[in-house]
Each structure stands twice: as structure tokens, then as C-alpha cells.
Amino acid sequence: MNTKKIISASFIYVDDFVKAIKYFKSEKRKFVTYSPVPNHEIEEALGAKKSKVGLFTLAGGITGLISGFSLAGFTAAEWNLVLGGKPPVTLIPFVVIGFEFTILFGALATLLGLIINAKLPSYKKLKGYKPEFSVDHFGISVEADETELASLGDSFNTFGAKEVTYE
Amino acid sequence: MEGLTYKQVNDAIINTLAPPRKFYFAIVGFFGLLFALGMSVWFYMIINGLGVAGIRHPVMWGVFITNFVFWVGIAHSGTLISAILYLFRAEWRMSIYRSAEAMTVFAVATAGMYPLIHLGRVWVAYWTLPIPNEMLLWPNFKSPLIMDVIAISTYLTVSASFFLIGLIPDIAAVREKATGIRKKIYTILSFGWHGTNEQWRHYGRAYLFFAALATPLVISVHSVVSWDFALSIVPGWHSTIFAPYFVAGAIHSGLALVITLLIPLRKIFKVENIITIKNFESMAKVILLTGLIVGYAYAIEYFLAWYSGNPYELAIFKWRASGDYAPAFWTMVICNSIVPLLFFFKKFRTSIVGLLVVSILINVGMWFERYVIIVTSLAHEFLPAAWGNYSPTWVEIVISLGSWGFFLMLFFLFAKFLPSISITEVKEILPTPKRKGSNNEH
Incomplete structure (x- = not known):
């Protein structure tokens, strides 16, 4: 043989x-x-x-966006504090949180995508x-x-x- | 860099990691001691209270917050060079981006210490984290200060990950030359990288997405820092131009510090053929642009104060230029927007002494810019009866020097234990070795 x-x-x-x-x-x-x-x-x-790492980035980014907005919205709704006559759940300041979470989760998911796809560490x-x-x-x-x-x-x-x- | 081969680049950069001499340990030891001194004084302040610092009503933000904004600004050049210029395919970034990225990570870490120092009761720092406290109260995400915590921690995480990803193929190259315990350490740190087709396929894509994510992040982080000021109604702070003005200033100071650190580094490591005068000239050109933007921002702030017809706004700007803090104000104007104009002349852009002097002056100027913005606006708010001046105490000065010790100690350790120039990316800009038409002789 x-x-x-x-x-x-x-x-x-x-x-x-x-x-x-x-x-x-x-x-x-x-x-x-x-x-x-x-x-x-x-x-x-x-x-x-083409590598599929981009799909991880996309999934991470979308999860981050939803998480950021949800976290900020949920915590504001938990404590209904009216400031300056504005509603507690105000979307505009939450854009910053949503954006940062999008980047953070997107980057971490990219890292995970690289580790899984390139089979690192080995x-x-x-x-x-x-x-x-x-x-x-x-x-x-x-x-x-x-x-x-x-x-x-x-x-x-x-x-x-x-x-x-x-x- | 012309005429260099892959092997020459490989060896030249790995040689920078050769066992250090006594002088190196003396330098690292000195910065380590400076850092320890700063930490001891911080401990002294924790025991005795914030009263030992100069911050008191009405100036409740002093040198600590000045340093915070300064270090966050310094952190911007690294990601600009590694991510934005990567997307623009600017080849001149290749040999300098690693040091700039390391600088970014260390600068964010340094910056991150200042809000903690400024807190006084540092043990309750976790109140700023997105977790509920004992009373089930969450942090207020509408507060720019909480936005800042999220932005800075995101920036630290993303820039550190980006830095580590870039290092993987280089550490594999170092691994192949190392021996003994060093080989074991570099083997672990290389994550088993072998440069296979599959590894490169995923790596290239991941690197691209990291760059694409880091690019808007760079712009957002200093914008969020600027909103710490601009979202308040304090005269001199409440301005819509703050975000672009801060971002330009951040890149201005960050690139200047890259120049200041790389000039001695290339000399010590004898890598003048890899970090060339062309790299410095390109950075000087970007500094010229950011200097013009910063100068324009200084001028337009005066125009807006006058054109808005707001007496408080106009008063603060007049006072900045002629009051108690006028020397700091004029240092800022001269160092940040007049001195960089020298870079219009090629002679200054290509002279090592010229580059070094201008870059140091810019950093002095940029520190004073933050000092002027923070202190003058708080010292002269709306009510003259509540006015008061501020000057830092020895506690703030020693803690500030300690943070420089921390930053420089980390940078020197990095330069000796990790490749301070990207081996892989420098090889990429060399002509591909080909049987026909190659200058990459073996």
C-alpha cells in the first residue's frame, strides 16, 4: 500500500x-x-x-447597533426622569451609544471571525x-x-x- | 528603501529586538520610577482628598482633564495612520504605523487614568459602567460623560485588537529567528501563524474590516470628547464647531508626537533606510493641513462670538486673549497655527532638527489649547461674583509627569520586545521578487 x-x-x-x-x-x-x-x-x-469574515463583522455590527439602542432605551425607560421637558427615551443622544456599540461589537466579531476561519491559534x-x-x-x-x-x-x-x- | 530585499528588511527590523544595553534599562527604569512617583502622589491625594489639587470652585476641571483630553488626542494619530491611511492605500504609512499604533494604545491607557484620578473617590468608578448600581439605577446614557466612557473604552478595545492583529505575522517572523525562552514566548504570541494561503485570505479581509470600523471610530471618539464641553452651556464651550475642531487638533498633536518619538527611535535602531525622511515629510504635510484647520477654528471662534451677539461668549474670548491666561493662549496660537506654517517650506519638512523642534512645539501648544479651553471658560462663567482663577499644585504636576513616565516606559518596552516597524507591510512595498525585472537579489 x-x-x-x-x-x-x-x-x-x-x-x-x-x-x-x-x-x-x-x-x-x-x-x-x-x-x-x-x-x-x-x-x-x-x-x-472571498473570506466569510465580513459576515461576522456584519452580524456583530447589527447586534451592536440593536444592543446599544436597546440598552440606552431600556435604562431610560426604567427610570422615567423627565429632564428639560424632554421625553426620557430620546433617540438622538442614543445614536452615540448605538454607534459605539456597533463598532465595538463589529470589531470583536471580526476578531472572532478571523480566529474561527483562520483556525487560530493552532x-x-x-x-x-x-x-x-x-x-x-x-x-x-x-x-x-x-x-x-x-x-x-x-x-x-x-x-x-x-x-x-x-x- | 530602494534596493532592499525581504531578508534585509526582516533582519534589520528583528535586529532592533537584540538584547538591550545597560543604558536602555536605565531609561526604562527612570520612566518606571517617574510613573511610580506619580502613582504614589495619586495615593497621597486619595488619602488626603482632592483638596490637595488646585481644582476648586469655580474651576473644577483642571490639569487632570486637560491631560485626559491631551492624551486622547495623542491617541488619534495611530489609528489615523493605521486605518484611514490604509484605506487610502498611502504607502508612506507602512514603516511608521506600528509605532504610531502602539503609541495610540498606550496613550488611550494613559488618558483613561485621568478621569479615575479626577474622580477622587476612584473606588466608585464602576458607577460609570453600563451596569445597575445597588439601587438598581443605571447610568444616564444621555450624559456626554457616560458617552465618553463608552467611546474611550470602545477605542481602547478596538485599537488594541487592531494593533495585535497587525502584529501576528510579524511575530511569526521574529519567532523563526528567536532562540530559547524568547522563541517559546514568540511562538505563543504568534498564535501559530504560518502564512498559509487560508490564513492570509481571512487575515486580509479581517484587517480591511478592522480598518473600515476604526476609521469612523477615530472621528467619533474625539467628537464625543468635544461634546463633554460643547453640550454644556458654558461660554467658550457651547459651540457646534467643537467636534471637527477637536478631531483636527487631535490628529495635529498625535502626528507631532509620532515625529518626536520616531526621530530618536530610527537613529537608535539604525533604521534610517526604512523610516525615511519621506515618511516625515508626508507627516509634516498632514500636520500643515491640520495646523491650518486648527488656526481656522481659533479664528472662527472669535467670529462666532462676535456675530452671535452673545455678550458672555464675546467676553470670554476677549478675556482669553488678554486676561490672566493670555500667555497660555498665545503659546497655543503660536505653537499650533503659526509655527507649523514653517512646513510650507520643504527645507523644514525634510530637516530632522526642524521636524523635531516643530513637533515638540506643537505638543506644547496642544496641551495649552486644552488648558485654555477648560480653565478659562470655567474661571469666567456668567456671574462675575463667581469668578476665580486656577493654578495647578505640585500634586497635579507630579501626577502629570508620572503619566509621561507611564507612557514612555510602555513605549520603550514595546520598542525592545515587539517589532516597532511592521515587517510584513514594509516587505509589501518592496518590489515583488521576480525572475524578470527584479531588484530583490538573493
């Missing part, structure tokens, strides 16, 4: 890296890329869908990751059968990989 292995390659140049991504994408292979910086060319080559060692991927190299790691490793290694080299390793 063939066992699965991780083959990873590091690249110095983005154009080489993008070519490799496109190739593995066309081959419909599962792979993970590593990059020290976000890059539009890499994003386009990966063609991934301290387990990623197979195929190398320290230079956080410095100046671009990396790609592919899961493959042992029999495929040689041909995959050749492909990486064709695209200009600086180093190919197997785990």
Missing part, C-alpha cells in the same frame, strides 16, 4: 511560484501555500473565494512548513503518494524551485 507523503518546495521568485500554483491547480491537487507577505498575484492564481507543527516561509521564501506543499514524489519533484524543479524536500 502506498503511504502519503508531503513534498514541499520553496521559491524565491513570485512568478515561478505562481506558475507552480497554477499547474497544481490545473492538476486538481490539494496543496497549501506559504508566503511571507500577502500578494495579489498569488491570490489570483489560487482563485480562492500550535501543531505544519508538515512542509519551513522557517524561511515567514522571511523571504514562498512555499508550496503537496500531499502525494510515495510513487509520485519523483515526478512531482521534477515538476517543482522545472518551475524554478530553490529547494525540494520530502517529509
Whole structure:
């Protein structure tokens, strides 16, 4: 029986890296890329869908808006103190509370969205990751059968990989 | 920054975290002692009562509230640079935003101490929180002071989260170079960041939304602070221009302090090729704009006082310029709206000495602006029989110095333990390494 292995390659140049991504994408292979910086060319080559973090932001913002207005309105109604002949529940000053709660809840929900979607924190060692991927190299790691490793290694080299390793 | 490679930037910024020399500990120790001194005097004030400070009728807001508004103002530049300029895709923000953001977080924390100090009975500070008290009474959300508590705590939470999110990929880069216990700490702080495609996909979106949320927040926070004044009927405070006037002033002072702190920082860390004179020139241009807005606000306040035909309003403005606090008033005018005009000349915008001197003067001026607004209006309200003057006591002065100690101690600790320049974003503005047409040689 063939066992699965991780083959990873590091690249110095983005154009080489993008070519490799496109190739593995066309081959419909599962792979993970590593990059020290976000890059539009890499994003386009990966063609991934938009992140859903925005939905968290929206949900948080709406919850915040409702909570802010409700809290201010509820507390004003709890103690019906008429000041300057104005009704206790006055919307205009509550806009500030509603606004601040919208931002606060929106930001916290965005943070939560990032944590959930990007699966952070995760301290387990990623197979195929190398320290230079956080410095100046671009990396790609592919899961493959042992029999495929040689041909995959050749492909990486064709695209200009600086180093190919197997785990 | 031309000709630099990813690795050079990476190494240069991580080198700033090298084990510090004795001089560094001496500086941090000095600011720590100053902070401890300030805290001790605060304790002395808690035991003896607010009477040991100079605040008494009719000037019940003095240096403590001046400092509060000043520090909230300082906190505005960080989010302006990190969020607003991010949305505008201003590349010059990349190498300075991290320090400015750190400054924001520490400045809000410093500002947040002042209402507590000013309270006197600090143990009842929780009355301002949105929770009912023993009598089941809630805080009054129509009060600008409660709005301010909500705004400042939101600002602290959002700016601290934004700051931490920006740090994650950089800490991962630091982790890869660290050894021993430092490596363990940076590994935990990096949240297991590896820069995978999935991580970047969500990170980029989250960062964008954070910036989009932080942008209106910056504008709102100092507007809410200004309403602490403008929603009252005190002459000199009751003005509709207060919100934009305060926001412009906040950015004015905040950017000036960024310049003041970054000039020695880049020299000490030898990162002149990353934080360049162009960065300072861009900040000077924004300061020029905010200086003009602030100058316009000073002038229009006089026009409004005259044109409104309100004798109380006119009286307070005449008194500000010619009465007991005239030296403070003219310091404010000269430092905030005359001195920054020097930035019309490229020579001043690109001279380190010029930038340093102007930025320090602006901060002196901006502190006096808050002092003038607060003290003069309270000293001369409607009834001449109730007039009175104010001057700070040694207690207020030492507590104020203590807060500078707190702020600078935190800033120095930050500069040595976390990357004070964003590694990732500086790499982003370098030319992408390409086989063809790249200057990023390896």
C-alpha cells in the first residue's frame, strides 16, 4: 500500500511560484501555500473565494447597533426622569451609544471571525512548513503518494524551485 | 528603501529586538520610577482628598482633564495612520504605523487614568459602567460623560485588537529567528501563524474590516470628547464647531508626537533606510493641513462670538486673549497655527532638527489649547461674583509627569520586545521578487 507523503518546495521568485500554483491547480491537487507577505498575484492564481469574515463583522455590527439602542432605551425607560421637558427615551443622544456599540461589537466579531476561519491559534507543527516561509521564501506543499514524489519533484524543479524536500 | 530585499528588511527590523544595553534599562527604569512617583502622589491625594489639587470652585476641571483630553488626542494619530491611511492605500504609512499604533494604545491607557484620578473617590468608578448600581439605577446614557466612557473604552478595545492583529505575522517572523525562552514566548504570541494561503485570505479581509470600523471610530471618539464641553452651556464651550475642531487638533498633536518619538527611535535602531525622511515629510504635510484647520477654528471662534451677539461668549474670548491666561493662549496660537506654517517650506519638512523642534512645539501648544479651553471658560462663567482663577499644585504636576513616565516606559518596552516597524507591510512595498525585472537579489 502506498503511504502519503508531503513534498514541499520553496521559491524565491513570485512568478515561478505562481506558475507552480497554477499547474497544481490545473492538476486538481490539494496543496497549501506559504508566503511571507500577502500578494495579489498569488491570490489570483489560487482563485480562492472571498473570506466569510465580513459576515461576522456584519452580524456583530447589527447586534451592536440593536444592543446599544436597546440598552440606552431600556435604562431610560426604567427610570422615567423627565429632564428639560424632554421625553426620557430620546433617540438622538442614543445614536452615540448605538454607534459605539456597533463598532465595538463589529470589531470583536471580526476578531472572532478571523480566529474561527483562520483556525487560530493552532500550535501543531505544519508538515512542509519551513522557517524561511515567514522571511523571504514562498512555499508550496503537496500531499502525494510515495510513487509520485519523483515526478512531482521534477515538476517543482522545472518551475524554478530553490529547494525540494520530502517529509 | 530602494534596493532592499525581504531578508534585509526582516533582519534589520528583528535586529532592533537584540538584547538591550545597560543604558536602555536605565531609561526604562527612570520612566518606571517617574510613573511610580506619580502613582504614589495619586495615593497621597486619595488619602488626603482632592483638596490637595488646585481644582476648586469655580474651576473644577483642571490639569487632570486637560491631560485626559491631551492624551486622547495623542491617541488619534495611530489609528489615523493605521486605518484611514490604509484605506487610502498611502504607502508612506507602512514603516511608521506600528509605532504610531502602539503609541495610540498606550496613550488611550494613559488618558483613561485621568478621569479615575479626577474622580477622587476612584473606588466608585464602576458607577460609570453600563451596569445597575445597588439601587438598581443605571447610568444616564444621555450624559456626554457616560458617552465618553463608552467611546474611550470602545477605542481602547478596538485599537488594541487592531494593533495585535497587525502584529501576528510579524511575530511569526521574529519567532523563526528567536532562540530559547524568547522563541517559546514568540511562538505563543504568534498564535501559530504560518502564512498559509487560508490564513492570509481571512487575515486580509479581517484587517480591511478592522480598518473600515476604526476609521469612523477615530472621528467619533474625539467628537464625543468635544461634546463633554460643547453640550454644556458654558461660554467658550457651547459651540457646534467643537467636534471637527477637536478631531483636527487631535490628529495635529498625535502626528507631532509620532515625529518626536520616531526621530530618536530610527537613529537608535539604525533604521534610517526604512523610516525615511519621506515618511516625515508626508507627516509634516498632514500636520500643515491640520495646523491650518486648527488656526481656522481659533479664528472662527472669535467670529462666532462676535456675530452671535452673545455678550458672555464675546467676553470670554476677549478675556482669553488678554486676561490672566493670555500667555497660555498665545503659546497655543503660536505653537499650533503659526509655527507649523514653517512646513510650507520643504527645507523644514525634510530637516530632522526642524521636524523635531516643530513637533515638540506643537505638543506644547496642544496641551495649552486644552488648558485654555477648560480653565478659562470655567474661571469666567456668567456671574462675575463667581469668578476665580486656577493654578495647578505640585500634586497635579507630579501626577502629570508620572503619566509621561507611564507612557514612555510602555513605549520603550514595546520598542525592545515587539517589532516597532511592521515587517510584513514594509516587505509589501518592496518590489515583488521576480525572475524578470527584479531588484530583490538573493
